[in-house]
Amino acid sequence: MANDASAVFDTLSPAVSRGSLADSFTPPADSTLWRKNFLLGAATASYQIEGAVNEDGRLPSIWDTFSAIPGKVLAGDTGAVACDHYHRWEADVEMLASLGLEGYRLSIAWPRVMDAAGAPNRKGLDFYKRLLNRLKEKGITTFVTLYHWDLPQHLEDRGGWLNRDTAYRFADYADLMSRELAGTVDAWATLNEPWCSAYLGYGNGHHAPGLANDRFATQAMHHLLLAHGLAVPVLRANDPASQKGIVANIGRGTPNSDSAADQRAAHLFEVQHNAWILDPLLKGSYPQDLFELWPGTEPLVLDGDMQTISAPLDFLGINYYFRTNVASDGAHGFRDVPLEGVERTQMGWEVYPDGLRDLLTGFKKTYRNLPPIYITENGMASDDQVTDGHVEDTQRISFLKRHLAAVDQAIKAGVDIRGYFLWSLMDNFEWAFGYERRFGVVHVDYSTQKRTIKRSAELVEKFLKERKARA
């Protein structure tokens, strides 16, 4: 999810003192978040934290290639070392457990576990086995994403997600992983944010592999969704006790005026952001308005594909960050109209918790078969500094509190939401923005790899302790 790195935005930090925040973070007594079966965890992704890109037989991914190209990533950063989690995973699991977090969402690096001929790489597999076994020993619920954007480069060399064959290679990978890891995974997510893989990777080139063509984006999306659909029955066969789902990043689009043209623009924004993914998954068809927005981009769809893609899910993962205010572009599309004077994060993204509630309640109306939902990512970047061993991330505390309240409102409006994962457990490689943008509830000093628990994480821990202690 990238905005223009050069855009200048206001960042308004709420003027809230440490004391009052500590008192006010805990949800109100009638909040559904007090329910003990509402899972509260944190999320990460392989390329963003692991490092060790050349170790134990890991092959290059498209992000190794892309980040090595000058100008693609802020400050020339790459994931070569990242948070060095590949070597520090034991301490990181201890930290996660010490915060009382109940769930951990991680992703597997496909290039770490399979060679170019599709044979298993034992050393890579053993890393994930050790990690998942330790998480289970700690009583942590494990959500594993198979694809969080680090496609093996050898598959990109054969066309990547533009090549239908990649979907079948993904099913082979899902087969291997679910045979090897069955019993240690509570929930499998096939893909993270196919919108980003397809649109940012193939539509505008902000992400790896850096191609920019709308027709490529729709074809890549189709193959990604096909990969998902092919993988689900494989996961069900190999690991029947686990839940199977997919993670979508959703965007709120609001009209800049009441004019019919601006309303239509906001609708089209949400069509390309949400319905492009959710309609095929939950209705078995692409939204026709998408091809009004991007004429002539219909993907090649073979007989049976849409049935494969729309097989029932056990859960839908939802990632939410901000809203986009739009107006008509005067033709068949929309243009962004950034609002002045609103609260923004270090990414320049507007803080807009109502968008999360409104999208969730809207999906419940639109999709009669909407599966149970987990908020698989929510959080914000801020330029956090360690002072006297502490990080006072006041804006994040306020952000999390307001978004958790939006989740509570959606639950009370009837949406079946079963959990929430903070993005992210720790500061990490923020894709095209490198290490500058800090999303963690734990601060990482990249020169020493020292982890410092931020105030937000302390407050989440405090809430979880209180919840546990309640009768």
Ligand code: IFM
């Ligand atoms: O860091 C990313 C993550 O990898 C996918 N979802 C959005 C996050 C923040 O941009």
